[in-house]
Amino acid sequence: MLNDKMAPDELRAGIGTKLDxxxxxxxxxxxxxxxxxxxxxxxDRLADLFVTIETETDPGALSTHxxxxxxQLLTHTTLEEEIFYPQVRNFADTEGQVxxxxxxxxxxxxxxxxxxxxxxxxxxxxxxxxxxxxxxENHVHEEENYLFxxxxxxxxxxxxxxxxxxxxxxxARYATQYNLQSL
Ligand SMILES: [Fe+2]
Ligand SMILES: [Fe+2]
Numbered sequence: 282m283l284n285d286k287m288a289p290d291e292l293r294a295g296i297g298t299k300l301d302x303x304x305x306x307x308x309x310x311x312x313x314x315x316x317x318x319x320x321x322x323x324x325d326r327l328a329d330l331f332v333t334i335e336t337e338t339d340p341g342a343l344s345t346h347x348x349x350x351x352x353q354l355l356t357h358t359t360l361e362e363e364i365f366y367p368q369v370r371n372f373a374d375t376e377g378q379v380x381x382x383x384x385x386x387x388x389x390x391x392x393x394x395x396x397x398x399x400x401x402x403x404x405x406x407x408x409x410x411x412x413x414x415x416x417x418e419n420h421v422h423e424e425e426n427y428l429f430x431x432x433x434x435x436x437x438x439x440x441x442x443x444x445x446x447x448x449x450x451x452x453a454r455y456a457t458q459y460n461l462q463s464l
Pocket of ligand 2: 356361382386420424
């Protein structure tokens, strides 16, 4: 597991980073590993961000954290929808799984839109954040425990290296698109 090898500071490197800080993306430890490790780094960041949101009480800070969460989520889901899923959806062992994952992304984005319309000082906001957290945890669990192992089993070494390169480049590209300079 990548997590076990990384210091908490490294895992949290992107959380709370100011937008105008220079990118640490392309050369940092968070950009190493294969396609699965690169995607898991995003999952761990999202989980970390939910912890930050859970413990925050100031409405202004909550809005800022949710805005960062939105950009992290959109960067990650776009990366998977544009690069990862299309390439693995027809693999022998992934039948049906990818379609379900697309739907789960859609559901998460809809909850996110609800959250963005709510006042951060309300109970409804808190409840919607918890809904999103549950939806994402469930989705991440399915990817990491079912989809990723199935894909791994069907990839040649060459295909793995190729996909990893595309994901690494895509991460940098979509992070820029969503103004997420800390990926
Ligand atoms: Fe994912
Ligand atoms: Fe996903």
